[in-house]
Amino acid sequence: MMTPMVELKGLRKVFGRLEVLRGIDMSVDKGQILSLIGPSGSGKSTLLRSVNLLETPTGGEVWLDGTRVNADLKGLAYERHVNGLRREMQMVFQQFNLFPHLTVMQNLTIGPMKLLGLSKAEAEARGEELLCKVGLAEKALAYPARLSGGQKQRVAIARALAMRPKVMLFDEVTSALDPELVDEVNAVMKDLAAEHITMLIVTHEMRFAAEVTDWAVFMDEGMVVEEGPPDRLFSDPEHPRTRSFLRKHLGA
Amino acid sequence: MDLDLIMRTTQFLGEAALMTLALTAGSLVLGILAAGAIVVARLSRWTAVRALVAAYVSVMRGTPLLVQLFVLYFGGPQIGLTLSPFAAGVVTFGLNIAAYMSEGLRGAILSVDKGQTEAARTLGFGRLATMFHFILPQCAALMIRSLGVNAVILIKGTALISTIGVVDLTYSAQRIMTSSSQPFEVFGIAAAYYMLIVFGLTRIMRLAERRFALPDEARA
Ligand SMILES: Nc1ncnc2c1ncn2[C@@H]1O[C@H](COP(=O)(O)OP(=O)(O)O)[C@@H](O)[C@H]1O
Ligand SMILES: [Mg+2]
Numbered sequence: 001m002m003t004p005m006v007e008l009k010g011l012r013k014v015f016g017r018l019e020v021l022r023g024i025d026m027s028v029d030k031g032q033i034l035s036l037i038g039p040s041g042s043g044k045s046t047l048l049r050s051v052n053l054l055e056t057p058t059g060g061e062v063w064l065d066g067t068r069v070n071a072d073l074k075g076l077a078y079e080r081h082v083n084g085l086r087r088e089m090q091m092v093f094q095q096f097n098l099f100p101h102l103t104v105m106q107n108l109t110i111g112p113m114k115l116l117g118l119s120k121a122e123a124e125a126r127g128e129e130l131l132c133k134v135g136l137a138e139k140a141l142a143y144p145a146r147l148s149g150g151q152k153q154r155v156a157i158a159r160a161l162a163m164r165p166k167v168m169l170f171d172e173v174t175s176a177l178d179p180e181l182v183d184e185v186n187a188v189m190k191d192l193a194a195e196h197i198t199m200l201i202v203t204h205e206m207r208f209a210a211e212v213t214d215w216a217v218f219m220d221e222g223m224v225v226e227e228g229p230p231d232r233l234f235s236d237p238e239h240p241r242t243r244s245f246l247r248k249h250l251g252a
Numbered sequence: 253m254d255l256d257l258i259m260r261t262t263q264f265l266g267e268a269a270l271m272t273l274a275l276t277a278g279s280l281v282l283g284i285l286a287a288g289a290i291v292v293a294r295l296s297r298w299t300a301v302r303a304l305v306a307a308y309v310s311v312m313r314g315t316p317l318l319v320q321l322f323v324l325y326f327g328g329p330q331i332g333l334t335l336s337p338f339a340a341g342v343v344t345f346g347l348n349i350a351a352y353m354s355e356g357l358r359g360a361i362l363s364v365d366k367g368q369t370e371a372a373r374t375l376g377f378g379r380l381a382t383m384f385h386f387i388l389p390q391c392a393a394l395m396i397r398s399l400g401v402n403a404v405i406l407i408k409g410t411a412l413i414s415t416i417g418v419v420d421l422t423y424s425a426q427r428i429m430t431s432s433s434q435p436f437e438v439f440g441i442a443a444a445y446y447m448l449i450v451f452g453l454t455r456i457m458r459l460a461e462r463r464f465a466l467p468d469e470a471r472a
Contacts, residue, residue, distance in 0.1 A: 087376035097371035143470040
């Protein structure tokens with residue numbers, strides 16, 4: 001059997017008294033595109049953020065391509081371990097989080113230059129290629145403040161790709177966008193899907209999930225309620241909670 | 253108006269102003285260095301270090317500067333720490349203003365959106381590199397502004413050094429006043445010197461602030 005690209009075993013996360021993730025098991029194969037759906041507050045963001053350790057799991061295991069992510073290390077050794085692994089799984093945020101003091105090109109090159117040891121020329125070549133891919137080649141010298149939301153998010157995707165990660169994590173990346181800007185970002189993600197980059201996508205756009213992803217997971221209250229191929233899950237959900245959630249989100 | 257007195261006082265206080273300036277410069281350098289160290293300690297991952305430094309900041313902000321000066325200058329020898337009046341001033345004023353400055357620096361760091369740290373850490377940058385490449389460049393101008401505000405407070409606070417016999421602006425003005433009995437002119441001139449120092453420092457800080465500000469097209 002192939003090692004999964006991302007594997008979660010009994011993942012738990014507690015904030016104070018609030019148990020946000022209550023034993024999640026999940027496995028994403030190389031090249032698989034998985035969508036994570038569920039009501040607001042069900043723990044989707046916390047799950048993604050636990051994968052790259054922006055949140056420290058309270059219990060359970062996170063694995064990336066055969067390496068234990070939340071390893072049992074202390075202090076500096078842990079820091080080094082985490083910094084190394086994070087490069088291999090890039091995340092795109094709802095709020096873009098571009099670096100406002102850097103130009104678009106610098107946003108794309110700073111990681112590869114400082115962390116992967118690319119020369120400026122190499123990093124810029126990679127940056128140009130990626131900006132072409134997301135349709136923003138002409139914005140290389142602009143600052144983020146001069147971009148629309150959709151453009152910002154496409155730059156954020158390009159910045160993540162510039163690290164050549166094994167996995168891309170997307171957390172509701174179109175939720176903060178004006179409706180007319182959603183499609184341009186979705187189009188970029190569809191291109192990535194066509195290249196079979198491993199992706200974990202938190203989304204509330206059921207149509208997009210059905211079209212782009214090969215596996216859908218429905219979460220509620222910190223647990224996986226039901227999962228399956230998206231067309232099956234969306235057309236014929238078994239669990240009543242899935243049904244009521246989908247009625248609200250597909251009904252429109 | 254005694255023009256002759258004004259001329260002599262201006263000249264005499266000019267020398268004293270240099271002493272105030274030296275005291276300010278020394279305290280400022282010490283203060284900025286100490287403030288940097290305090291901020292680093294307050295961001296430390298060790299709770300004990302954070303608590304200790306927070307306590308230090310409260311004590312420095314919660315007690316009169318004059319008392320702090322006396323504790324060090326008069327109390328120091330008792331524990332084998334004998335300092336010249338000037339050195340006692342530099343240390344007291346520097347460590348005191350550092351407490352205030354550290355709050356300003358910390359505030360500037362905290363004013364940077366948390367998403368910036370998350371984005372940098374997600375790329376794979378460590379804590380220090382994140383601070384250096386992403387957080388500091390975004391809040392440097394704000395830091396300098398708050399340092400400037402505190403530096404002005406510091407300049408005025410140095411007048412307390414006159415109580416332990418350092419011949420600064422305030423001390424000299426007092427001396428001339430007793431011999432001339434024209435306090436209005438004498439202290440007016442002293443005040444003008446303080447203003448001049450404040451003005452010069454404010455200008456320097458403003459230049460520095462502009463130097464570190466984001467370019468216009470990078471601002472939302
Ligand atoms: N840092 C945090 N501290 C405390 N509670 C949190 C924190 N982050 C998330 N939560 C809580 O965890 C729950 C799940 O949040 P989240 O993972 O953001 O859900 P979703 O992304 O599915 O909307 C929510 O109740 C939220 O308030
Ligand atoms: Mg969320």
